[in-house]
Amino acid sequence: MSPKGKTRIRRFSPVQRLFHVLLMLSFLTQGATGLSRMYIETSWGKGLASVFGGYESCLTIHKYVGIFMICWFLIHGLYLFFKIDWRQFPRSLFGPDSLLPRFEDLGQAIQHVAWMLGIDRLLRLDRWGFLKKLDDFLLRITRLPPLNRVSYLKEFDGLLSVITKPPRFDRWGYWEKFDYWAVFWGIPLLGVTGLIMAFPLFSTRFIPGWGLNVVFWVHRIESILAMCHVFIIHFFIAHLRRHSFPMDRAMFEGSVDLAAARHEKPAWIARLEQTGKLESQLVAEATPGLRALFYIFGYAAIAVGAFLLIGGLVNSPSITW
Amino acid sequence: MVNKTEMRMWQPVVRSLRASFWSVLGSLIWLLILVTLLPNPALAQGEMVTDIRRYRERELSTGYYEEYEVKSARLVPIVSVPGIRRGLFPYSPTGAEVRIRTRLADSHWGIKFYKDLRCEYCHIKETRDIHTVRGNLTCRQCHGGEPIASINHYYSPMNPTRRHAYVCSKCHEGASASYASYVIHAPNPAMLSTKETFPVLFYVFWFMVALAVGTFAVFLPHTALWGLRELLMKKEKTEGES
Incomplete structure (x- = not known):
């Protein structure tokens, strides 16, 4: 059904992939330099800091990379501005191709969790004689004739099956949207607090000096939150769960396997098939050499993340907080 | 899918939305251009106009108002000494402030065997902050030699009036009084x-x-459950299989 060899469907443009790679590299650098300063009392922190040339140069790198991240964040904002379909302006923002959250996402999240818990099987009515009990109950309170009772029960059953059916995701799942927008709260918060601390003489002209104490803790907690989220949840979803094990190459290769997408994002593929756009979105798999590069790069990032996460957790009791 | 009549119905709304968006953006750009043509707001004007901002910059950077040393009202350190009454009448009739030594010329006056004690023997909490732990500063590098005057003593270098100039700016060149209200020995x-x-x-x-x-x-x-569910899921049939 698809042209020969074109087994994958396009998902991210080269520019989007570039944004992600830059974010990856700068995020890991910020994590490593920041943690090496925070853990400088421990031998783990000292070793980490020595990679970047010691305690002082860690800060220099941290500041420059931070400013680099802020710049790319602004450039990404500009990119979004030009990427918006201004011709159909208000409507284009709320379509299925947009990353803006919709009410549907909340419903899908609930459906997804219900699917994870296997509620459809737990609540299968015949189990525990639930249907019979409901029938007895209806008879007792309403004295309805059997025919009516049966139709009520059928509707109840139908309602349950709607709640318990697995969600049909479109292009962006709710977890992907959360991951995307989490960066939009993380970078401004870390960026602004970071800039305040990077230029304290200037910033204390506008805020009192004790504001630096506050800002320091905001920066610290937010960075721990961001690192834990990326190193545990994001890595798990993109690497460890069975659907994407050993690695979801979408963000590096720019495409996903069509069969896999049909399984995970059925509404997206159905929509493309309906509008006849599917054929134009199909691409061939990357060469083995490139694929190897993606795996090496992805697993290097995992290794760095795991090193920072485990080292940070293990050494956390031995630093002055 | 939106049918044609519906699209026609929404067309004026969309058009006016688009027009208003561009007109707002355009006027913002013009406003920005106009702002660049205006003269810069001068601090000297502020001095003439409002009482509140008068001498603020100067007070902050020098700690002086004309020939008098001043402590800006905005820079009251937020960390207080526990046990001292604050508010409208901060001077306690019990003299707690004097007793806990925040206004003495020699804050350690009268302490037995003071000469033989190390700072951290009493001030253990004050050794656990970034300046001490990471910056490797010793107490004396900021607090100076004996006698160590109380923080709020008139002539103490640590007095918030001149702390920035006498203490902080030894390392942080150009430190202002506001900058010096950073709480070094920050509480947990x-x-x-x-x-x-x-x-x-x-x-x-x-x-x-x-x-x-x-x-x-x-x-x-959420993630743990998801991983577990996918792990226990039956294998999906792919196209090749029957």
């Missing part, structure tokens, strides 16, 4: 006692912790 933000001594830090800290805990309370179980 998680402690309940911090709610009294540094409320902003306390509340902001717990807000951030709640944000982090909230995020993980949702996403950790």
Whole structure:
């Protein structure tokens, strides 16, 4: 059904992939330099800091990379501005191709969790004689004739099956949207607090000096939150769960396997098939050499993340907080 | 899908929305251009116009108003000494402030065997902050030699009036009085006692912790469950199989 060899469907443009790679590299650098300063009392922190040339140069790198991240964040904002379909302006923002959250996402999240818990099987009515009990109950309170009772029960059953059916995701799942927008709260918060601390003489002209104490803790907690989220949840979803094990190459290769997408994002593929756009979105798999590069790069990032996460957790009791 | 009549119905709305968007953007750009043509707001004008900002910059940077040393009202250190009454009449009739030595010329006056004691023998909490632990500063590098005057003594270098110039700017060149109100020996933000001594830090800290805990309370179980469910799922049939 698809042209020969074109087994994958396009998902991210080269520019989007570039944004992600830059974010990856700068995020890991910020994590490593920041943690090496925070853990400088421990031998783990000292070793980490020595990679970047010691305690002082860690800060220099941290500041420059931070400013680099802020710049790319602004450039990404500009990119979004030009990427918006201004011709159909208000409507284009709320379509299925947009990353803006919709009410549907909340419903899908609930459906997804219900699917994870296997509620459809737990609540299968015949189990525990639930249907019979409901029938007895209806008879007792309403004295309805059997025919009516049966139709009520059928509707109840139908309602349950709607709640318990697995969600049909479109292009962006709710977890992907959360991951995307989490960066939009993380970078401004870390960026602004970071800039305040990077230029304290200037910033204390506008805020009192004790504001630096506050800002320091905001920066610290937010960075721990961001690192834990990326190193545990994001890595798990993109690497460890069975659907994407050993690695979801979408963000590096720019495409996903069509069969896999049909399984995970059925509404997206159905929509493309309906509008006849599917054929134009199909691409061939990357060469083995490139694929190897993606795996090496992805697993290097995992290794760095795991090193920072485990080292940070293990050494956390031995630093002055 | 939207049918044609519906599209025609919405067309004027969309057109006017688009037009208003561009006109707002255009007027903003013009406003920006106009702003560049205006003269810069001068601090000297502020001095003439309002009482509140008068001499602020100068006070902050020099700690002086004409020939008098001043402590700006905006820079009252937020961390107080516990046990001292604050508010409208801060001077306690019990003289607690004097007793806990915040206004003495020699703050350690009268302490037995003082010469044989190390600072951290009493001030252990004050050794656990970034300046001491990471910056490797010793107490004397900031607090000076004997006698160490109380923080609020008139002639103490640590007095908030001149702390920035006498102490902070030894390392932080150009430190202002505002800059010097950074709390070096910061309290543990998680402690309940911090709610009294540094409320902003306390509340902001717990807000951030709640944000982090909230995020993980949702996403950790979610992700674990998801992974488990996919692991136990029956294998999907692919196209090649029957």
